[in-house]
Amino acid sequence: MTLAATSPVTPPSAPPRLRGVFARHPVAAAGSIYIALVAIGALAAPFLPLQDPIAMSPIDRLKPPSLEHFFGTDSFGRDVFSRAVHGGRVSLVVGLGVALVSTMIGLVVGVLSGFYRRADAVVMRIMDAVMSIPSILLAIALVTINKPGVLTIIISITVPEIPRVTRVVRSVVLTVREQTYIEAAVAVGTRPLKMLARHVLPNAVAPLIVQATFICALAVIIEASLSFLGAGTPAEIPSWGNMMAGGRTFIRNAPWVLLCPGLMLGFTVLSINMLGDGLRDLLDPRMSRAAGPV
Amino acid sequence: MTEAPLLEVENLVKHYALSRGWFGAPRVVHAVDGVSFNMERGETLGLVGESGCGKSTVARCIVRLIEPTSGSIKVNGRDVAHLAERDMRPMRRDLQIVFQDPFSSLNPRHRAGAIVAEPLVNFGLAEGAELERRVAELFERVGLRKDQLNNRPHEFSGGQRQRLGIARALAVNPALIVCDEPVSALDVSIQAQVINLLGDLQRDLGLAYLFVAHDLAVVEHISHRVAVMYLGEIVEIAPRDDLFDAPQHPYTEALLAAVPSPDPRNKRKRRLIEGEVPSPISPPAGCRFHTRCPIAEARCKLEAPRLRAIAPGHEVACHLRAPRISGKSAKLNAETAR
Amino acid sequence: MSALLEVANLSTHFHSGGHLVRAVDGVSFTLDAGGVLGIVGESGCGKSVAAMSILRLIDGKPGVVAGDIQFDGQDLRVLDESGMRKVRGGKIGMIFQEPMTSLNPVLTVGRQITEAIRLDGSFSNAEARDRAVELLRLVRIAEAEKRLDDYPHHFSGGMRQRVMIALALSRSPKLLIADEPTTALDVTVQAQILDLLLDLRDRLGMAIILITHDLGVVAETCERALVMYAGRKIEEASVADLFASPLHPYTRGLMNSVPRLGDETSRRRRLLEIPGVVPSPAAMPSGCRFAPRCRLAEDRCRAAYPQWRAYGAGHFAACWRAGEAPHD
Numbered sequence: 001m002t003l004a005a006t007s008p009v010t011p012p013s014a015p016p017r018l019r020g021v022f023a024r025h026p027v028a029a030a031g032s033i034y035i036a037l038v039a040i041g042a043l044a045a046p047f048l049p050l051q052d053p054i055a056m057s058p059i060d061r062l063k064p065p066s067l068e069h070f071f072g073t074d075s076f077g078r079d080v081f082s083r084a085v086h087g088g089r090v091s092l093v094v095g096l097g098v099a100l101v102s103t104m105i106g107l108v109v110g111v112l113s114g115f116y117r118r119a120d121a122v123v124m125r126i127m128d129a130v131m132s133i134p135s136i137l138l139a140i141a142l143v144t145i146n147k148p149g150v151l152t153i154i155i156s157i158t159v160p161e162i163p164r165v166t167r168v169v170r171s172v173v174l175t176v177r178e179q180t181y182i183e184a185a186v187a188v189g190t191r192p193l194k195m196l197a198r199h200v201l202p203n204a205v206a207p208l209i210v211q212a213t214f215i216c217a218l219a220v221i222i223e224a225s226l227s228f229l230g231a232g233t234p235a236e237i238p239s240w241g242n243m244m245a246g247g248r249t250f251i252r253n254a255p256w257v258l259l260c261p262g263l264m265l266g267f268t269v270l271s272i273n274m275l276g277d278g279l280r281d282l283l284d285p286r287m288s289r290a291a292g293p294v
Numbered sequence: 295m296t297e298a299p300l301l302e303v304e305n306l307v308k309h310y311a312l313s314r315g316w317f318g319a320p321r322v323v324h325a326v327d328g329v330s331f332n333m334e335r336g337e338t339l340g341l342v343g344e345s346g347c348g349k350s351t352v353a354r355c356i357v358r359l360i361e362p363t364s365g366s367i368k369v370n371g372r373d374v375a376h377l378a379e380r381d382m383r384p385m386r387r388d389l390q391i392v393f394q395d396p397f398s399s400l401n402p403r404h405r406a407g408a409i410v411a412e413p414l415v416n417f418g419l420a421e422g423a424e425l426e427r428r429v430a431e432l433f434e435r436v437g438l439r440k441d442q443l444n445n446r447p448h449e450f451s452g453g454q455r456q457r458l459g460i461a462r463a464l465a466v467n468p469a470l471i472v473c474d475e476p477v478s479a480l481d482v483s484i485q486a487q488v489i490n491l492l493g494d495l496q497r498d499l500g501l502a503y504l505f506v507a508h509d510l511a512v513v514e515h516i517s518h519r520v521a522v523m524y525l526g527e528i529v530e531i532a533p534r535d536d537l538f539d540a541p542q543h544p545y546t547e548a549l550l551a552a553v554p555s556p557d558p559r560n561k562r563k564r565r566l567i568e569g570e571v572p573s574p575i576s577p578p579a580g581c582r583f584h585t586r587c588p589i590a591e592a593r594c595k596l597e598a599p600r601l602r603a604i605a606p607g608h609e610v611a612c613h614l615r616a617p618r619i620s621g622k623s624a625k626l627n628a629e630t631a632r
Numbered sequence: 633m634s635a636l637l638e639v640a641n642l643s644t645h646f647h648s649g650g651h652l653v654r655a656v657d658g659v660s661f662t663l664d665a666g667g668v669l670g671i672v673g674e675s676g677c678g679k680s681v682a683a684m685s686i687l688r689l690i691d692g693k694p695g696v697v698a699g700d701i702q703f704d705g706q707d708l709r710v711l712d713e714s715g716m717r718k719v720r721g722g723k724i725g726m727i728f729q730e731p732m733t734s735l736n737p738v739l740t741v742g743r744q745i746t747e748a749i750r751l752d753g754s755f756s757n758a759e760a761r762d763r764a765v766e767l768l769r770l771v772r773i774a775e776a777e778k779r780l781d782d783y784p785h786h787f788s789g790g791m792r793q794r795v796m797i798a799l800a801l802s803r804s805p806k807l808l809i810a811d812e813p814t815t816a817l818d819v820t821v822q823a824q825i826l827d828l829l830l831d832l833r834d835r836l837g838m839a840i841i842l843i844t845h846d847l848g849v850v851a852e853t854c855e856r857a858l859v860m861y862a863g864r865k866i867e868e869a870s871v872a873d874l875f876a877s878p879l880h881p882y883t884r885g886l887m888n889s890v891p892r893l894g895d896e897t898s899r900r901r902r903l904l905e906i907p908g909v910v911p912s913p914a915a916m917p918s919g920c921r922f923a924p925r926c927r928l929a930e931d932r933c934r935a936a937y938p939q940w941r942a943y944g945a946g947h948f949a950a951c952w953r954a955g956e957a958p959h960d
Contacts, residue, residue: 180399183359186379188413188462189386202403344818345789451909481674482845486889486905493902508819515891515898538894552823553893554848558871566823570788 028278031271038268042088051079053086053238062254071260074246083238084261090150090227090239091220091268097154098161098219099212105158106165107208111196113166114173124170127163135160135222140231148234153226157219168211172204206283213276217269224265240265298371300469300502301333301356306365306375308351312575324574325351326362327526330601335469338496338503340517340534342510342549346571347523353474353506357391358382369470387417390463394475396455400447406433406458407443413465432461436491453484460491470502478509489516510553514538519607522546525574525582528601532608542610545583581613589614635662635702636806636839637686642699644678644685653913655681657863658699665806668833668840670854670871672847672886676910678863679843683809687724688716704806721748725800725838727793729812734796735784741795742780748802767798770835771828790821797828804836811843826853847887851875856946859883862911862921865940869947879949882906882922920952928953 041048051069057077065072071080113123139156146152176182176199185199226232227241235242240261247257308326326348333339341349355362358374367375374385393399400409411429414420420428430440436457447455456476463471473492477485489512495501507513513520514534521531522543530543541547548567567586572578578585584594593613601609602616610616644656656678663669671679684690685697686708701708704723711719720726728734736744745767746760755763761780768776771794784792793813800808810829814822830853833840842854850857851871858868859880867880878884888904908925911917919936923929930953938952 179401180393180395181401183354184391184393184399184459184462185401185412186359187357187386187389187391188466189383189416190412191383191416194416198404199401344820453909481910482847482886483674483889483906484909486903487907489891490902490905510819511891511893514893515901515903534899535896539896548820550893552820554823554826554846554852555894556847556851556875556887556890556892558851558875566827567820568824570790570821571818 025278025281027274028282031274031278034267034271035275038088038264038271039092041085042092045082045086045089048085050082050085053078053083054236062250062257064254065256072254072256074243074257075250075254080243080257080260083243084240084264086238087240087243087261088264088268090233090237091223091265093150094153094157094223095216095220095272097150098157099216101154102158102161102165102215103208103212106162107169107204109162110166110169110204111173111200114170114177115192115196115200120170123166127166131160131163133160136225136229136231139222139226140229143231148232150233153223153232154219156226157222161215161218164215165208165211168207169204172207173200176200176203206279209283210276210280213272213279217272217276220265220269220272298368299332300335300370301504302366302368302371303332303352303356304330304366304368306330306352306355306367307363308348308355308360309363321575324526324577326355327577328365329523329526329528330365331521331528331531333470333502333504336496336500336502337518338505338516340513340520341504341506341523342508342513342520343523344508344549344571346525346574348526348574349506349523350474352523353391353472353504356504357386357389357472359391387466388469389472390466390468390470391472391474392456392459392463392476394479396452396459396479397447399459400455402447404446405443406438406445406447406450409447409458410461410465413462417466419466428465432465435464435495436461437487451484452480453487456480456488457491460488460495464495464499467499468501470504472504472506474506475508476505477512478507485512492516510549522549525571525577527582527611529583529612530608530610531601532605532610536605536608542604542608542615543583543612544587544589544615548586548588581611636665636667636704637663637841638700638702639682639686640700640702642682642685642701643697644681644690645696645698648913651914654863654916655913656685659858659860659865660699661858661865661868663807663839663841666833666837666839667856668830668842668854670850670857671841671843671860672845672850672857673860674845674886674910676862676913677860679860680811682860683726683811683841683843687720687726687809689720718752721800721805722752722803723805724807724809725803725805726809727796727800727811727813729815735792735799737784740781740783741787745780745795745799745802748799752803763802764798767801768795770801770832771795771798773798790817790825793817793821793825794828797825797832801832801836805838807839807841808832809841809843812845813842814849815844815846822849829853847875847890859886862916863913864921864950866922866951867949873944873947877947879943879947879954880922880951881926881928881953883949885925920950928956 055078060073060077061075063069063073069079069081071084074080109123113120135157138159139153142152142156182195182199185195223232224241224244227239228245230245232241233239243261244258247254250257306326306329310323310325312321312323329352331339341352343349351360354360356367358377362375365375366373369385369388372385374382377385407429410432411425414425414428429443433440433443438454438457438461447458450458477488480488492503493516496503505513505516517534519531519533520537521528522545523529524545530537530541530546537546538550541550552566567588569586572585580596581587581590581594581599584590587594591614597613599611599613601611603609604616640660642656642659643654646653646655659682661669671682673679681690686701688708690697703719708716708719742761742764745764746757749755749760749763764780765776768779773779773791773794784795787795814825817825826849829840832838842850844850854871856869857871857874858865859882860866861882867874867878867883874883878887885904885906889906891898891903906925911921911924917924917934919934920929920938923933926933933952938950940948940950942948943954
């Protein structure tokens with residue numbers, strides 16, 4: 001026997017088997033498989049037998065898709081497929097980075113706001129103000145001050161997303177505070193930090209994960225938009241937004257230069273959202289309770 | 295007696311401010327308005343009254359889940375009414391609570407063993423194998439099986455969940471357990487099991503219970519003394535037998551008369567009192583019960599009666615039933631009222 | 633006098649989680665016009681489901697309702713849905729435990745009552761309003777004309793239950809089904825409502841089915857009572873007989889497990905508890921369903937369900953050992 005008092009908290013019912021999950025949510029399954037492929041490609045890109053994404057080859061410019069170049073080549077003769085796979089790196093880093101940072105900051109702010117009612121009014125008004133900053137304008141402003149780079153992009157997308165996370169966390173904390181088991185924990189002398197860790201935060205995990213996937217999808221889109229506008233990833237690094245910007249002028253005679261990264265972006269965002277929807281159903285306590293023993 | 299009583303509650307007041315509009319005075323809910331009583335070790339004090347009378351608020355103030363507006367709550371002589379949570383924490387080893395709702399009072403994510411272990415861990419009373427032994431012992435004590443240690447709350451029935459709540463309260467060996475309607479959410483056949491368990495624990499461990507309930511028959515069964523509350527005030531407090539055999543306050547009489555008797559031969563012609571409990575936002579002036587009282591007089595509308603002893607340990611707040619000793623006319627009034 | 637309601641062999645079964653749940657299993661009873669019948673049992677015994685089945689408020693798809701229901705010369709089992717709607721809220725009125733959820737919070741009480749009155753089409757608006765005032769007076773709501781224009785949240789719990797009763801009476805029902813009507817109310821208000829129900833029975837001559845878990849409520853208000861356990865009727869008798877000489881060990885157990893007010897001998901004595909819990913619908917014991925918790929259970933109790941037998945005039949029970957002398 002182990003006493004969970006000293007061990008980490010586990011969700012209400014044992015996690016359903018992966019196969020069962022996929023069977024119940026084929027949409028989420030398809031999404032996660034696609035994301036996994038993009039992620040593996042992006043991570044392993046340097047080691048894959050791909051052509052150099054940066055090396056120019058003027059003889060091969062604007063070649064249509066073929067066995068040699070799956071997605072054709074661009075106006076500098078660079079292999080579009082290789083660049084698209086490499087471009088996933090930027091999207092992945094930005095998507096995950098924004099999701100992680102905004103979730104962490106939002107979690108802390110949300111907990112403080114939900115737990116300490118005096119801070120709440122002030123914090124939430126600040127959050128309202130932050131939320132009203134459009135991330136694209138913030139990014140352009142930051143880029144003019146700083147040099148463009150992945151870090152700048154992450155910061156500019158993260159800031160306006162923090163309030164969203166804060167609201168989710170705060171509402172969870174406010175709901176849990178009203179539960180009798182919180183009073184019971186106070187009555188048996190549970191200290192505030194332990195109260196947070198054992199009784200409050202576990203309830204916030206599920207909605208946070210779901211929120212994080214949607215923020216991740218949004219971040220991927222905004223990064224691509226910024227790069228497309230030239231306020232994002234520097235031109236020398238392949239990213240889907242850069243590639244689309246470069247293919248813009250050749251849309252009539254070489255549509256693959258724009259379409260291939262565009263479709264990859266679209267499918268990635270769609271997949272992340274599908275995964276998020278699936279997670280929302282799976283992590284819903286009502287669903288898991290119905291699935292578990294009654 | 296030199297030793298301080300286990301619990302001394304004096305002039306306990308809890309007011310809630312309702313959010314006021316843009317203009318006008320703030321409205322205040324008089325949840326508890328000047329409640330005083332004592333409790334000795336090992337005794338059960340029943341606290342009864344209808345919804346909104348403030349009995350649960352008193353219970354929550356005593357275990358300091360809420361801070362009273364004013365008044366004092368002395369536990370073993372030490373006032374805990376306004377202690378900061380940090381200073382309150384060590385006092386909680388003497389003061390525990392069992393809640394009404396056996397569902398929401400247990401964290402659904404935690405295992406039964408962990409729920410009962412939490413107080414032991416919090417106070418550093420046991421760890422490792424000793425902790426496991428103590429938890430298993432508590433399980434046995436409240437009639438749960440050891441193989442249920444790893445189950446989660448939803449795998450237990452309502453009665454078993456209430457046993458879990460009791461085991462959690464017992465873990466720190468408290469002197470007083472506040473029971474806030476501990477059986478009213480349970481089925482009739484399960485109520486008896488929990489009431490008997492509480493009785494056994496008191497006999498074996500010398501616990502004191504502040505037993506808050508609306509079910510008068512249960513309170514009569516379990517209590518040594520009983521206090522009746524109405525709109526935030528105690529209107530009568532007496533040893534159990536005195537209160538049930540010879541209730542003095544008209545409200546106590548009305549409460550007792552209203553309980554349906556499970557004996558059809560004994561269909562009493564009921565004396566129903568009219569109306570319902572007034573709002574605690576603007577309680578009636580004078581005696582708070584005068585709006586429903588069958589024997590109220592002009593004086594009752596003006597002057598609030600104080601609790602007065604009419605027999606050892608039997609106090610009543612009523613101008614007519616517990617008149618001031620000094621006035622001759624008051625005595626006369628009381629006699630005509632009977 | 634012929635019976636107002638005759639229920640024969642009523643069964644309501646659901647499919648839930650791969651199990652057949654026999655919520656109500658072969659329950660029969662009759663109720664005369666103007667009679668007051670109590671149905672007693674703990675949560676999950678099927679008492680509410682039985683009432684809902686009579687009114688066909690059980691959703692047809694997941695559940696199977698079988699049996700014969702004759703009400704006021706009509707066979708409710710063959711009545712079509714529009715005919716059934718006329719019966720519900722017409723000849724049969726209903727009140728429930730939580731009056732707040734049964735009233736529409738955005739309409740005035742007067743509007744809700746007049747709408748109910750006008751459902752059968754024979755009242756003009758003004759007539760319906762007069763009748764609504766009359767109904768509110770009938771349920772002893774003071775200043776009835778004024779209160780018609782109040783919304784449900786302006787009423788206290790007991791007053792809301794009175795409004796619900798007025799609503800149920802709006803089309804002069806012959807039968808009122810009251811499902812735990814006083815459980816959510818304070819004891820002094822409960823007494824007022826029960827008193828009101830009996831008074832209305834006397835004045836309007838309607839019959840009442842009172843569904844409750846509270847033996848005291850049954851003893852004070854009903855003439856006959858049936859006790860249910862795990863979907864089955866286990867005992868039926870006049871209230872006087874039932875309380876004077878309960879036959880079924882479960883009935884006896886229920887009576888002994890509640891402390892009685894004003895009973896000096898029971899003070900601080902151990903209550904006689906019924907051990908164990910109600911069986912899960914998915915794992916009903918074969919034989920007598922109470923056998924696993926019964927002190928008197930023997931082999932035949934576990935082997936076969938006991939016969940429904942008469943023990944004296946109008947006193948029935950389903951227990952192999954009901955005829956024997958009481959053991960506790």
